[in-house]
Amino acid sequence: EAGVAQSPRYKIIEKRQSVAFWCNPISGHATLYWYQQILGQGPKLLIQFQNNGVVDDSQLPKDRFSAERLKGVDSTLxxxxxxxxxxxxxxxxxxxxxxxxxxxxxxxxxxxxxV
Amino acid sequence: AQRVTQPEKLLSVFKGAPVELKCNYSYSGSPELFWYVQYSRQRLQLLLRHISRESIKGFTADLNKGETSFHLKKPFAQEEDSAMYYCALSSSSGGYNKLIFGAGTRLAVHP
Incomplete structure (x- = not known):
């Protein structure tokens, strides 16, 4: 079934390296969220988009994290x-x-x- | 502060036993609450929401504003109920709503 697609599934990097994640939401969904889930904790909202605009990024560590949703569909973190x-x-x-x-x-x- | 607390990290029961997964919340407005479930190797998905007052897979949850609780209950647990359960609160800010999750409770149902 068509659902929210993310890639990659797994990533291992060394500290100080950079990494990017991709998300393709369900077709027609205007709102997109990125959550961070640390082991043993519940999901924590990092950023929320409405179409291609940010409506909440209060918990995004902006010194190192960035996200975009340029055409209001796919997003990268x-x-x-x-x-x-x-x-x-x-x-x-x-x-x-x-x-x-x-x-x-x-x-x-x-x-x-x-690591 | 808006917060969701699930006091139990693990709940272990035998098949056929009653189940109650606890959830307490802190929210200044009128709360809207949800239970999400994650089965092994599957994605997080909605189980039920407070406003629907429905029973899904035999689970029910009643909002108790006096006790600020939204406990999830099932009278007779099944092995297929084994999963991670997350209580979530819909929080409104600036005209938009976002979900605040608890830490989750792992339910293990033994044969």
């Missing part, structure tokens, strides 16, 4: 330079709208290991 504490699963999700009861659909995630 970049980390430069990576730190050991960035090791986590990065989840992309999308939703049709932003209503209070809107369901978010998640991708499989990218597991990042920083």
């Amino acid at each position: 970049k980390i430069q330079p990576a730190k050991l504490e960035d090791s986590a699963v990065y989840l992309c999700a999308s939703s049709f709208g932003t209503g209070v009861n809107t369901e978010a659909f998640f991708g499989q995630g990218t597991r990042l290991t920083v």
Whole structure:
């Protein structure tokens, strides 16, 4: 079934290197989210897009993390330079709208290991 | 502060036993709450939402505003219920809503 697609599934990098993740949301979904899930914790919202505009990036470490959604569809999340504490699963999700009861659909995630 | 607390990291029960996964929240407005589930090797997905007042796969959850809780219950657990369960709160800011997740509880149902 068509769902939120993410790549790569796994990535291992050394600290201070850069890395990028890609997400393709469900067709027609205007809202896109990037979450960080550290082992043993729940997903934490990093950034939320409405079409190609950012509506919430309050928890994004902007000194090293960046994200874009240029055409309001696909999105990339970049980390430069990576730190050991960035090791986590990065989840992309999308939703049709932003209503209070809107369901978010998640991708499989990218597991990042920083060594 | 807006927060979701799931006090149990692991809940282990036998098949046929009742299950209650605890969730407490902190939110200044009128809360909208969800339960998401992640089965082994599958993606995170919605199980149920407070406003629907529905039963999904035998699970129900009642919002208790007095106790600020949204516990997930099932009278008779099945082995296929084994999964990670996340309670989430929809938080409104600047006209947009975002989900705040708890740390999750792993449910293990033994035969």
